[in-house]
Amino acid sequence: MARLPDLPTPALVLSLEVLERNLATMATTRPGATLRPHVKAHKCTGIARRQVEVGHRSFTCATPREVVGMARAGVGKDLLLANESVDPHRLAAMAAAERETGIMVTVAVDSTMTVDLAAAAGLRHVLIDVNVGLPRCGCAPEDARSLAQRALAAGLTVRGVMGYEGHLMTVPEDDKPRKVKASMSSLVEAFDSLIDVAGEECRIISAGGTGTYHAFDPDDPVLGRVNEVQAGSYALMDSSYGAQPLPFEQALYVVGTVISTASRDSGSWAVIDVGLKSLGMDHGNPHIDDAVVWFCSDEHTTFSMNDGSLPSIGDRVAVQPAHIDPTIALHADIHVVPRWGEAVTEVWPVDLRHW
Numbered sequence: 001m002a003r004l005p006d007l008p009t010p011a012l013v014l015s016l017e018v019l020e021r022n023l024a025t026m027a028t029t030r031p032g033a034t035l036r037p038h039v040k041a042h043k044c045t046g047i048a049r050r051q052v053e054v055g056h057r058s059f060t061c062a063t064p065r066e067v068v069g070m071a072r073a074g075v076g077k078d079l080l081l082a083n084e085s086v087d088p089h090r091l092a093a094m095a096a097a098e099r100e101t102g103i104m105v106t107v108a109v110d111s112t113m114t115v116d117l118a119a120a121a122g123l124r125h126v127l128i129d130v131n132v133g134l135p136r137c138g139c140a141p142e143d144a145r146s147l148a149q150r151a152l153a154a155g156l157t158v159r160g161v162m163g164y165e166g167h168l169m170t171v172p173e174d175d176k177p178r179k180v181k182a183s184m185s186s187l188v189e190a191f192d193s194l195i196d197v198a199g200e201e202c203r204i205i206s207a208g209g210t211g212t213y214h215a216f217d218p219d220d221p222v223l224g225r226v227n228e229v230q231a232g233s234y235a236l237m238d239s240s241y242g243a244q245p246l247p248f249e250q251a252l253y254v255v256g257t258v259i260s261t262a263s264r265d266s267g268s269w270a271v272i273d274v275g276l277k278s279l280g281m282d283h284g285n286p287h288i289d290d291a292v293v294w295f296c297s298d299e300h301t302t303f304s305m306n307d308g309s310l311p312s313i314g315d316r317v318a319v320q321p322a323h324i325d326p327t328i329a330l331h332a333d334i335h336v337v338p339r340w341g342e343a344v345t346e347v348w349p350v351d352l353r354h355w
Ligand SMILES: Cc1ncc(COP(=O)(O)O)c(C=O)c1O
Pocket: 038, 041, 060, 082, 164, 166, 169, 207, 208, 209, 210, 211, 230, 231, 232, 233, 234
């Protein structure tokens, strides 16, 4: 990054050129409906519209707010809440968004209660969420059929199954295909167990993320059955995924300003106004090029340069977040530059924030 824009900091700055490169790279491997981009990674309809431009029409969401916001903004044709909700008001808001916009809304269900609440709220389509090894949501594979039967009896369409193998996103590459295959075999078995009752509209086997999108070998009898991947982070990236051999580049930084420097016998350091209130910290400290990050506190990050130099007070510093999703959720706007070093040309609201 040559020059950073003159903005009040901390500020999210996005390179449109890098974003478009990431979207094009992914769309080459997983074109159109074979990718269901996860909007939780960016929470921004401005970015989702770019994903539509490269051919994707179906999207994954983590919150009812993301579903309703995408539908009301008219982005996409087919929205999946890949998560369970037991909030009747939010379920009804998603049903109303579907009715009023004509954009299809599908919700994940993993219990009789989530099925019954979806039907009661006026939703029409579900995916059976199957646990594929991550101790989070998802029914036991052997319960998928009875849940599908319950959904059908309640008048819902069962569009297929989903299973999120989040525990495998960062496993070493040489072990990844084997582990993803083992995890996906339970998802494929769950699909096969309910296909005779769910009928023609049951076609989806949805899984995956940025760390596994390349593991779904179309020629493999199990992995090739997964027909859509839910990757999200690939669009913007972060230092955790950046440490993996993935073909995506960092498209977004949190830009900070040096507010204090110190030079002592014990060493020198600089402090910027980017702290853990503007960074998702669950994957560890952020990264600054050619520097060592010492620590983050509420409003500060302290770092030193590898070559012993000291930045000047007022200098701009680009901070690469360790985890993109929670970082984005802390900010109201994304400042868009055509290329690194150029001035901001657009501001895209992070308009899908909150729940
Ligand atoms: C249900 C679900 N699908 C897919 C993903 C993949 O996202 P990413 O591309 O960030 O790995 C996530 C991430 O947490 C998720 O929760």
